[in-house]
Amino acid sequence: VFNHKKHPKYRQFPCPPGFPIIGNLHQIGELPHQTLWKLSKKYGPVMHLMLGRVPTVVVSSSDTARQVLRVHDLHCCTRPSLSGPRELSYNYLDIAFSPYDDYWKEVRKLCVQELFSTKQVHSIQPIKDEEVKKMIDSIAESASQKNPVNLNNKCLELTVSVVCRTAFGVSFEGTVLNSDRFNKIVREALEMLGSFSAADFIPYVGWIIDVLTGLQGRRERSKRDLNAFFEQMFDLHKEGKKEGNEDFVDLLLRLEKEEAVLGNDKLTRNHIKAILLDVLLAGIDTSAITMTWAMTELARNPRVMKKVQSEIRTQMGNRSMISFEDMDQLEYLKMVIKETWRLHPTTPLLLPREAMSEFDINGYTIPVKTRLHVNVWAIGRDPDTWKDPEVFLPERFMDNNIDAKGQHFELLPFGGGRRICPAIYMGTTMVEFGLANLLYHFDWKLPEGVEVKDIDVEEAPGLTVNKKNELLLVPEMRRSCG
Ligand code: HEM
Numbered sequence: 001v002f003n004h005k006k007h008p009k010y011r012q013f014p015c016p017p018g019f020p021i022i023g024n025l026h027q028i029g030e031l032p033h034q035t036l037w038k039l040s041k042k043y044g045p046v047m048h049l050m051l052g053r054v055p056t057v058v059v060s061s062s063d064t065a066r067q068v069l070r071v072h073d074l075h076c077c078t079r080p081s082l083s084g085p086r087e088l089s090y091n092y093l094d095i096a097f098s099p100y101d102d103y104w105k106e107v108r109k110l111c112v113q114e115l116f117s118t119k120q121v122h123s124i125q126p127i128k129d130e131e132v133k134k135m136i137d138s139i140a141e142s143a144s145q146k147n148p149v150n151l152n153n154k155c156l157e158l159t160v161s162v163v164c165r166t167a168f169g170v171s172f173e174g175t176v177l178n179s180d181r182f183n184k185i186v187r188e189a190l191e192m193l194g195s196f197s198a199a200d201f202i203p204y205v206g207w208i209i210d211v212l213t214g215l216q217g218r219r220e221r222s223k224r225d226l227n228a229f230f231e232q233m234f235d236l237h238k239e240g241k242k243e244g245n246e247d248f249v250d251l252l253l254r255l256e257k258e259e260a261v262l263g264n265d266k267l268t269r270n271h272i273k274a275i276l277l278d279v280l281l282a283g284i285d286t287s288a289i290t291m292t293w294a295m296t297e298l299a300r301n302p303r304v305m306k307k308v309q310s311e312i313r314t315q316m317g318n319r320s321m322i323s324f325e326d327m328d329q330l331e332y333l334k335m336v337i338k339e340t341w342r343l344h345p346t347t348p349l350l351l352p353r354e355a356m357s358e359f360d361i362n363g364y365t366i367p368v369k370t371r372l373h374v375n376v377w378a379i380g381r382d383p384d385t386w387k388d389p390e391v392f393l394p395e396r397f398m399d400n401n402i403d404a405k406g407q408h409f410e411l412l413p414f415g416g417g418r419r420i421c422p423a424i425y426m427g428t429t430m431v432e433f434g435l436a437n438l439l440y441h442f443d444w445k446l447p448e449g450v451e452v453k454d455i456d457v458e459e460a461p462g463l464t465v466n467k468k469n470e471l472l473l474v475p476e477m478r479r480s481c482g
Contacts (some may be wrong), residue, residue, distance in 0.1 A: 013048030023050025033348035039267035050203025069416035093274035194463030335394035341413035348377035
């Protein structure tokens with residue numbers, strides 16, 4: 001383990017005091033991005049911690065994020081090797097947890113060209129149209145009975161349906177797998193990816209703790225369930241029982257048949273499963289969470305709610321459905337989404353990186369093998385960057401060109417550098433389209449007895465951070481004005 005005190009050439013990092021063996025692990029808590037944000041106020045925007053035996057650096061300002069993600073990207077764009085991801089990703093055959101190597105470059109390129117491309121996003125628009133219509137119809141029913149709607153669930157149902165039909169050609173209403181079982185498999189896998197594994201922090205003996213706590217067993221079960229799910233999807237495609245046009249499984253099976261090559265490997269079933277794993281785990285929650293947080297902030301800020309609805313309704317006039325092309329005109333809605341990402345980035349610490357060679361940030365030397373986190377959540381609340389950071393104010397994006405595509409280091413919901421999310425367009429269009437429809441068709445009232453100040457922003461722990469408590473709002477069908 002690297003010890004700065006024994007290496008006088010290195011400037012001593014600011015670091016909170018820790019204990020032997022566990023280091024600072026006990027300080028991290030359930031919501032690490034929040035704890036680390038508080039610590040960064042005392043220890044600064046480049047902070048060193050020992051998580052067990054793992055030296056970790058957390059950066060918490062837009063300038064230090066720029067240094068990690070742009071200036072030194074090539075020194076630190078690999079991922080650390082972690083037990084949960086290793087188990088679930090067929091030994092890092094996926095994109096998100098693969099180390100930085102030729103295989104990662106090839107598999108990422110293949111997915112960007114074939115699965116996440118603009119052309120692909122446009123080709124799945126009919127699926128989105130249908131699924132959004134289903135969502136609107138089911139909310140309309142609640143509206144007619146004046147029943148509150150659970151928006152966490154509604155947003156998740158929408159993204160599950162869109163992603164499943166796009167990737168597997170299957171919608172989950174009463175078909176092959178019932179959606180409860182599917183949701184359980186996805187939830188458990190997400191938890192296994194995000195869970196704290198002693199083996200990752202305490203070498204040699206940590207794995208014993210994982211066996212004793214039952215984590216290892218749960219991980220193995222999660223992998224078996226996912227594997228069985230993927231096999232079922234392959235069978236379904238073999239039997240020709242799935243619906244619609246070419247989906248991701250069709251496409252990847254076709255590439256397998258054509259003997260596509262990734263780095264030194266031929267594309268096999270395990271590669272396909274690992275790619276589909278990323279689609280499931282990175283594609284479903286992120287968009288749903290963004291929509292839920294946006295609706296939460298709008299309910300807390302009636303002025304903004306009114307303004308964004310007025311924009312959508314003025315631009316759209318009277319329609320039964322909004323189309324994908326209409327999205328271009330909705331400038332204020334886009335600002336609302338950016339403001340949502342500033343305060344509620346779905347992946348607040350991004351995915352971990354690891355230093356591959358030594359480099360400096362602000363005069364501190366980061367040794368090889370140091371783990372790195374960019375605290376995007378802290379950057380969104382940095383008063384040196386944002387005026388009144390705690391206020392939800394979409395207008396702050398009015399007179400600047402700050403976007404969320406990884407070039408503006410004060411707003412990084414998709415990360416940045418070589419590891420930036422490869423599906424920004426797919427994710428953004430899903431969020432815009434879902435929200436525009438929710439806001440166009442309905443007015444949203446608070447349930448009886450609830451006041452604006454009662455709507456909380458408590459967070460649920462996890463690799464992606466959702467609203468902890470359900471957001472319940474009562475929909476009222478929009479009165480058409482013509
Ligand atoms: C609003 C929606 C989304 C958000 C906010 C989001 C956010 C992110 C973030 C923060 C990362 C980590 C970047 C880093 O470590 O620097 C990431 C990586 C990734 N995302 Fe997304 N994402 C979204 C949608 C999607 C979708 C729809 C897919 C696929 C269907 C996807 C696939 C991936 C993959 C494969 C990676 C790993 C990239 C790599 O390590 O090379 N994401 N995403």
